[in-house]
Amino acid sequence: MTYVNVSLDRSRSGPLLRALRGARLLPPLVHLWGSHHAYEELLTEPRSLAILDVPDERWRPGLEQRIGLLRRLAPVIVLVPPGTDAADLLDAGADNVLTRSMPVQELAARLATERRSLASAPPVPHGQCSPPASMLPRHGSQRLLLRLLLSDPRPWCCHDLSRLLGTAEQPLNRAALRARLDRLNAALEPLGLALTRSGAWKKLFYTVAPSAGGRAVTGS
Template identity: 45%
Template sequence: MRSQHVLPTFPQPWGSISSYLSLLRRPRPLAILDVPDIGLVPELAQRVHVLGRLAAVVVLVPDGTDSVTLLRGGAANVLPRSTPPKELASRIAAERRWLTVLPPFHATDDAHERLKLTLNLRQSSQQILLELVQASRHPWCCHDLCLLLGDARSPLSRRALQARMARLARRAEECGMSLTTSHQWGRTSFIRVNDHS
């Protein structure tokens, strides 16, 4: 696929903060999720759904994979990994063309940029949390964030996520802001960082 100039030189593993930030900073991002073995990736449809909040998702799967659950999970397309590279490149290019007619994926504005500068976050784990919460038009459930920020085999622990969010909330408070959260049915939803100045 690299010979067709479609995929990046260095593919990123699930949970890569730099790749998530790259998707969040593009108006109409496309993510290619390569799944060599369905059996090794738990909750694949849910992962597609969560990644679909950051970008349009094309899933590459082994032959014989049932694509219905992935399409219902929000995949823009599901393609066999055995597809010849030239055809696969053409299909991905067609997905990119389709994206150009859609509205921007993420809510971005000057206030969001000012917020990033004001908080001056140096840790990438806090930076990605701020950008995820601010860019989304809908609240993030703690379970979805754990799945997104974990690795390919297991989600981030809820305790680790709570600790990261607590640090982000403290940093926001130091800058005269607050992180809005909601608690229902054992789930925590993270909504936005609000500027009180």
């Protein structure tokens, strides 16, 4: 199982994650929330696990939404400050919630236990088959959007995409998101796919489906 470290504040996460790397548990790279590379890894590795580090209480508002979004990509373990109520975070989809201030060796042991447990479970299904890598859009943001939209049979809400693709501090601007989706739609035609949209303008939902005049090209 592949760990992918996602932090809401990389400078504050650094000391803890370096200590866990010293325990030979976590990989060296720490991704900031919104990292395309982190999401690509979660979507393409058949058995991946997101470690979401929440360095302090200022990130508590909206944390349930962030967990729910990551959980659409992979199982999620959340590291939280002392005193954080875990019940709502577990209800939001976290596979476990661990206090980040516990002794490093104990935290490493807990994470290793979670890893063994999740590794024995069936992998998270990622919706429709993606087109072969050679046919995916070359531009990173378009490629990631396509993989996200194909990863889950449920439609993606514009607000969720904005939150997932923005920074920890600020969702992606709605106009920027619309521009990315428009560019993706233009790249889908050669793949026999089309972007579909539903809902009202303040809350739009997006999916990717085979186009009316073409047959989708998918990988094995």
